[in-house]
Amino acid sequence: MSDLAAALPAAREKPRRSRALRRFLRHRLAILGAIVIAVLVLGTAFGPHLIPYDDLHIDIRHRFQAPFLGPHILGSDQLGRDLLARLLMAGRVSLTVGFSAMALSTVFGTLIGATAGYYGGWLGTVLMRFVDAVLCFPTIFLLLALAAFVQPSVLSITLVVAATAWMEVARVVEGQVRALRDRDFALAAQVLGASDTWIVFRELLPNAIAPIVVAATLNVARAILLESYVSFLGYGIQPPVPSWGNMLENAQEYLSTAPWLAIFPGLAITLAVTSFNFLGDGLRDALDPRLDIA
Amino acid sequence: MTRYLVHRIGQNLLLLWIVSLISFAVLHLAPGGPLAQFALVPGLTQADLARIAHEMGLDRPLPVQYWEWFSRVLRGDWGRSYRDSQPVLSVIGSHLFATFELMITSTLVAVILGSWIGVIGAIRRYSVFDYLATVGAMIALSIPTFWFGLVVIYLFSVTLGWLPAGNLYTIGNGSFFDYLHHLIAPAMVLGLVTVAIWSRYMRASMLEVINQDFVRTARAKGLSERRVLFGHAVRNALLPMITIAGLQLPTLLSGALVAETVFTWPGMGRLFLDSIGYRDYPMVMGILMFSAVLVLLGNLLADLGYALADPRIRLT
Numbered sequence: 272m273s274d275l276a277a278a279l280p281a282a283r284e285k286p287r288r289s290r291a292l293r294r295f296l297r298h299r300l301a302i303l304g305a306i307v308i309a310v311l312v313l314g315t316a317f318g319p320h321l322i323p324y325d326d327l328h329i330d331i332r333h334r335f336q337a338p339f340l341g342p343h344i345l346g347s348d349q350l351g352r353d354l355l356a357r358l359l360m361a362g363r364v365s366l367t368v369g370f371s372a373m374a375l376s377t378v379f380g381t382l383i384g385a386t387a388g389y390y391g392g393w394l395g396t397v398l399m400r401f402v403d404a405v406l407c408f409p410t411i412f413l414l415l416a417l418a419a420f421v422q423p424s425v426l427s428i429t430l431v432v433a434a435t436a437w438m439e440v441a442r443v444v445e446g447q448v449r450a451l452r453d454r455d456f457a458l459a460a461q462v463l464g465a466s467d468t469w470i471v472f473r474e475l476l477p478n479a480i481a482p483i484v485v486a487a488t489l490n491v492a493r494a495i496l497l498e499s500y501v502s503f504l505g506y507g508i509q510p511p512v513p514s515w516g517n518m519l520e521n522a523q524e525y526l527s528t529a530p531w532l533a534i535f536p537g538l539a540i541t542l543a544v545t546s547f548n549f550l551g552d553g554l555r556d557a558l559d560p561r562l563d564i565a
Numbered sequence: 566m567t568r569y570l571v572h573r574i575g576q577n578l579l580l581l582w583i584v585s586l587i588s589f590a591v592l593h594l595a596p597g598g599p600l601a602q603f604a605l606v607p608g609l610t611q612a613d614l615a616r617i618a619h620e621m622g623l624d625r626p627l628p629v630q631y632w633e634w635f636s637r638v639l640r641g642d643w644g645r646s647y648r649d650s651q652p653v654l655s656v657i658g659s660h661l662f663a664t665f666e667l668m669i670t671s672t673l674v675a676v677i678l679g680s681w682i683g684v685i686g687a688i689r690r691y692s693v694f695d696y697l698a699t700v701g702a703m704i705a706l707s708i709p710t711f712w713f714g715l716v717v718i719y720l721f722s723v724t725l726g727w728l729p730a731g732n733l734y735t736i737g738n739g740s741f742f743d744y745l746h747h748l749i750a751p752a753m754v755l756g757l758v759t760v761a762i763w764s765r766y767m768r769a770s771m772l773e774v775i776n777q778d779f780v781r782t783a784r785a786k787g788l789s790e791r792r793v794l795f796g797h798a799v800r801n802a803l804l805p806m807i808t809i810a811g812l813q814l815p816t817l818l819s820g821a822l823v824a825e826t827v828f829t830w831p832g833m834g835r836l837f838l839d840s841i842g843y844r845d846y847p848m849v850m851g852i853l854m855f856s857a858v859l860v861l862l863g864n865l866l867a868d869l870g871y872a873l874a875d876p877r878i879r880l881t
Contacts, residue, residue, distance in 0.1 A: 300700070400579070400580065400583060401583060403580055403583075404580050404583035404584050404587060405587065406815075407580055407581075407584050407815075407857040407860050407861060408584070408587075408815075408853065408856065408857060408860075409815040409816075409818040409819040409822070409856050409860065410815065410816075410819050411818075411819035411822050411823060411834075412818070412819065412822065412837060412852070412853060412856055413591075413853075415822075415837065415838065415841055416588070416591050416592070416841065416849060416853065417591060419841040419842070420591065420592065492707065496707075496709055499709055499712075500709065500711060500823065503709075503711055503712075504826065504838070519711070519712060519715070522715075523715065526715060526718065526719055526723060527719070527723045530719050530723075533712070533715050533716075533719070534716075536712075537708075537709060537712035537713075537715070537716070540709050540712065541704070541707055541708050541709065541712070544707040544708075544709070545703065545704050545707035548703055548706065548707050549703065552703065
C-alpha cells in the first residue's frame, strides 16, 4: 500500500493545506488590487488639491529636476511642471476613460449578446457572425484605424476603446442567455405573461451576472492599456489634457536625459492595470469556483 | 474531412466579406479622407481637388466605390497605394518578412521558455516557483508593451550601449549577426507577452495530463520520473498548445505592431501606422484584410494541426 501511495503523483496528498494558502494568497492579491484601485481613484480625485503644485504651473528655474532631488518630489518635465501633479491629473483622465469604456462596452456587449441569445434564429446568427467578424481584427489594428479617423477627445477615445472591447462580453452573455432561456424559471415567467424585456433583464441576466462582472473588471484593465497606447502614438487624448499615455509620448523625446518622465507614467499604468487584473482574477475565482484557469 | 474543410472555408469567406464591409465603413464614414492631404497643398483650386477626387474615384457613391474595390479584389487586384502607386499586395509582401521575423522569434522563445515555466509550475504546483510564475505572468500581461520597449531601449541602448535602439539592421552591414543583434530587443519585448501567455496555458495543459491514467501507467511500469514527465506527460501536454498557438495569432500581431512602433521596425505594423497617417485607403484596407486572413488562417491551422497531431479528434 505504501508503495502504491508513493507511486501516485506527489501532488495528491500535499495540496490540502497549501491550496488553502494559495487561495488565501490569491484573494489577498485581489484585495490588494481593490485597495490599490481605491487609492488610485481617491488619490487622483483629491490628490491634486493636497500637493503644493498645479499640474499646469510652469517653473522654469526647476526644469528637468530629477526625482527626490529638489522641491518637486517626483521631478519635473521640460517646462518645470510638477510630475506628481501631472500624474494625478492624467490618472483622472486615464481612469475615467477606463471605467467609462468598460461601462459602455459591457452594456453594448450585454445588449447584443442577450438579443442574440434570447431570440436566436437568423437574428442571433447575424449578430454573432458580426461579433466573429470584429474579432478577426487584431485589436490594435482596429483601435488605430478607428482612432485615427475621429476627432480626438476624451469622449471619442472612450467610444473607440469601447468599440474594440465589447465582443467578449457579447459572447459570454449570448452563451449564458441561450443556456438559461429554456430553464423552468424562464418558462414560468413566460407563462405568467412577462414581456421579453422583463424576462431578459429580470430573470436571465441576474443569473448570468458573475461572468459579466469578471469580464467587465478585466475590461477596465484592457481599456486603460489601449487608451495609453493610442495616446502614446498621438491619436488619443491630446495635450494639454494629460493622460498617462500622452505623458509617455512626450517623455520619449527626453528618454536619455530625463528617464523619470517615462518611468513614472509607465509604472502608474502598470500598477492600475495589474490591480484590475488581480481583482478580476480573484472575482473569477470567488464567483465561479468551477473555472480554475490559472 | 474534405466536407469539413469546404464548410470551414466557406464560413471564413463569409466572415472576410463582413470584415471588408466593416473596414470599408470605418474608413469611409469618417471625415477627412485622402483629399484632406491634397487640400493642404498650396495652389490647388477647388476644381483641381474635384478632378483629383474624380480620378481617385472618391466622388462616386459609397456602394459603388465598395463594389469597385470588391470586384477588383476578387480578380486579385488589391489596388495601388496612394503614396507611391505601388501595388498594395507587393508593399505588404515587402514588409511581411520583418513582422514574421519578430513573431516567429518571440513564439520560439515562448515555446521554449514558456513551456519550461509552465511544466515546472505544474509539476511543483503551489510551490514558491509556481506562485512567482503565476504572479509574474499576470504582471507581465499588465505592463504596457510600448513602455516596456522604452525601458529596454533606455537600459540596453542608452545606458549600457549593448543593443541598437531600433531598425532591422545597420545600413552598410547587414550580416547575419547584425540582424540578430537588432532582433534581440524587440523580440525580448514581444516575448514578454508570449512567454507569459504560453506559460499559463502550458501549466493548465500539463495539470490536465499529469493525473491521467497513462501517466500513472508509465509510473507503474517503473519508468524514471524524468522519462514519465518528459517522455509521456510533456509530449501530450504540448498537443493542445497547437490550438493555443493558432488562437494567439491576433494577440501576436497586435503585439508585433506595438513593438514595431517603438523600435522603428519596418514591418506591417509600421506600414499600417504610416498608411493611416497618410489616409492611404487602399493600403489600410489591404492591411486590415490581410491581417484578418492571417487570423482566420491561424484558427483553421490550429484546428487542423490539432486533428493531425491527435488522432482522437475528428473534425466534422
